[in-house]
Amino acid sequence: MLSTLQSLDIFKDSYELRIAELKEEREKGIKVVGTFCLYVPDEIIFAAGADRIVLCGGRTDTIPVAEQSLPRNICPLIKSSFGAVVDACCGGNLACSHVPLVDVVVAEATCDGKKKMYEILHDYIPTYVLDLPQKPGSHEALNYFLSELRKFGKFMEDLTGNVVSNNALRREIRSANETKRLLHRLFELRRRDPPPIRGSEVLRVMQKQFFLSPDQFRQGISQLCDEMEHTTPDARTGPRIMISGCPMAAGNTKVPDIIEQKGGVIVVEESCTGTRSFWDLVDEDKDPWKALAERYLEIPCACMTPNDQRVARIVDLAKQYNVQGVVYYTLQFCHAYNIERLRVQRALKKEKIPLLAIESDYGDSDMEQIGIRVDAFLEMIA
Amino acid sequence: MITAGIDAGAATTKVLLLQDREIIGYRIAGTAFDFLTAARNMFDELLASCDIGREEVGKVYATGYGRNAISFADKSISEITAHAKGVLFLFPEVRGIIDVGGQDSKVIVVEDGRVADFLMNDKCAAGTGKFLEVTAKALEVTINDLGGLALASNHPADITSMCTVFAESEVISLRARGITKEDIAAGLITSIAQRVVVMAKRMGLKKRIAFVGGVAKNAGMIATLEKELGVTIYVPFEPQITGALGAAIAAQGEHVTPPIDS
Incomplete structure (x- = not known):
């Protein structure tokens, strides 16, 4: 296998540093916002002088707490996240140490499971919900989203007592774009054959993106890219794989780990923990609110209808990264991504790119079953 | 060699x-x-x-x-x-394979002598040999007798439970209502066959389909699959x-x- 990249150690130690930083900020009266989704623009939070951490849970141990309140047959990400926040609010110690540091949650009206979960979450922690149009692509949808972003800006101003000025927004847009450009550099390097880094390593780094500070994260990515540019990876043996689908929140690396253990080479991820977070930049020259509304409404999430841009993006990425097969990953009971699979599969079939669908939760009980499918898929496309 | x-x-x-x-x-x-x-x-x-x-x-x-x-x-x-x-x-002429084994069932599409696509069901016992084994026991017959019994039925019973455990209690209540063993056996086989047929159709299997795995030894199952798919099915000697x-x-x-x- 590939030699381990030294720069990855930066990310291993970063969590404790970040916790210390957040505690310090709170002592100074800086508000910490917890979010669950890419549709909530970090730029607005940072422009208001607040900090943010993403609360999406990938761990299985907080799920039983959630199942005391929520139905069992909803996605594990919702249950894990909800369980972590509720446990932390009730003085438990199951959740990671960043969860109790959140002052307020800024949620979003995406899938049904999350929307309804937030209503209950509000009983435990103040939860603001950013609304989204479900059918993007029209002026009306864009104007509505723009008004929602301005309302959200007002909420942040009231929370922090700071003004969200156009200048502060422009500064944060430039900062976030810098992160996005660095991630493009990282992903560009993965187009090489063989790629200089494992997919599971990139996933673990991408998961860190959501609770490190932008500065801390960029520093790590920058060093990682420098090192990768001078690394000669071992010759690869397995087929090039793209993962597409649901986010894999921190703690959840099951499927990529299995794919790599079976000999697949993961070269790109079309997901919230992959390309969706950074692929499109925000226009730095336009009115900052309008530029944010346009960019964020273009995120190709399956909660939108129709979602042709995602299907096109997947086919495009599959070609750009020269993949031999796509593993379509869905969290158990995620209707939006599960249903959208067929359209993705049909589009890929036209390009003669095979797809393997895997629906799974956070438990280990299906590892052998997934392993068999992955083995068979890799044999099929080899 | x-x-x-x-x-x-x-x-x-x-x-x-x-x-x-x-x-x-x-x-x-x-x-x-x-x-x-x-x-x-x-x-x-x-x-x-x-x-x-x-x-x-x-x-x-x-x-x-x-x-x-x-x-x-x-x-x-x-x-x-x-x-x-x-x-x-x-x-060599086969283009689709249905395999129903002890604990899973799968459908394989074959093109140009190799696997082109596949679908597996192994999350639960529904649609597997285990389903027949457990429910046959509730009928007090062996899994080997189930196929013969089913062929003698004129009115297959309607088995609605997908869950093996619930199907077992459904069998018991059907018997309590006086439904014949033959009709219940046929109902059980129809139930599992229909699940497999959905998988086969999902994969686009149309003709030249082979049926393998332990459950392919069941004559009732072969007959039901042939009826549901509308084609003659290839079954190996073993x-x-x-x-x-x-x-x-x-x-x-x-x-x-x-x-x-x-």
Whole structure:
């Protein structure tokens, strides 16, 4: 296998540093916002002088707490996240140490499971919900989203007592774009054959993106890219794989780990923990609110209808990264991504790119079953 | 060259010896708790019965759920690939394979002599041999008698439970209502066949379909599948060995062509 990249150690130690930083900020009266989704623009939070951490849970141990309140047959990400926040609010110690540091949650009206979960979450922690149009692509949808972003800006101003000025927004847009450009550099390097880094390593780094500070994260990515540019990876043996689908929140690396253990080479991820977070930049020259509304409404999430841009993006990425097969990953009971699979599969079939669908939760009980499918898929496309 | 295929399945283990293009012997037995010892003993017995020394066997390939536990095998391959190779060896014209085994069922699409797509159901016992085994017990018949009983039915009972445990209690309540064993057996078989047919249609199987795995020994199941799919189905002389056969073929190298008389 590939030699381990030294720069990855930066990310291993970063969590404790970040916790210390957040505690310090709170002592100074800086508000910490917890979010669950890419549709909530970090730029607005940072422009208001607040900090943010993403609360999406990938761990299985907080799920039983959630199942005391929520139905069992909803996605594990919702249950894990909800369980972590509720446990932390009730003085438990199951959740990671960043969860109790959140002052307020800024949620979003995406899938049904999350929307309804937030209503209950509000009983435990103040939860603001950013609304989204479900059918993007029209002026009306864009104007509505723009008004929602301005309302959200007002909420942040009231929370922090700071003004969200156009200048502060422009500064944060430039900062976030810098992160996005660095991630493009990282992903560009993965187009090489063989790629200089494992997919599971990139996933673990991408998961860190959501609770490190932008500065801390960029520093790590920058060093990682420098090192990768001078690394000669071992010759690869397995087929090039793209993962597409649901986010894999921190703690959840099951499927990529299995794919790599079976000999697949993961070269790109079309997901919230992959390309969706950074692929499109925000226009730095336009009115900052309008530029944010346009960019964020273009995120190709399956909660939108129709979602042709995602299907096109997947086919495009599959070609750009020269993949031999796509593993379509869905969290158990995620209707939006599960249903959208067929359209993705049909589009890929036209390009003669095979797809393997895997629906799974956070438990280990299906590892052998997934392993068999992955083995068979890799044999099929080899 | 003599090669061996070992299919360490969840319910049964199959061992097969192949000399070039000829099957020289095979064995089928229930999978023991100790996969490895059971498979090794079966392999030794098969070698002895065929009067072949271990040193005469070239490569040994393993497949099935326990494939990675078979330490004396040279390599392991997935059962999807193995079944496709085994079935194509027996029926080169086949384009789709339905495999219903002890603890899973799968549908494989074959194009140009190789796997083009597949679908597996192994999350629960519904649509597997286990479903028939458990529900046959509730009828107080063996799984082997279920097919014959079903063929004698004129009005298959409507079994609505997908869950094996619930189906078992459904069988008991149907019996309490005086429904005949024949009609209940037919109902059970229709229920599992319909699940498999949905998988087959999802994969676009239309004709030249082979049916393998332990459940393919059930005449009632074959008849129901043929009715639901509207085609004649290819069933090998021994439907349980196609995985082991495919593994043995893979062990021969990639150059084995099907026998001329098939």
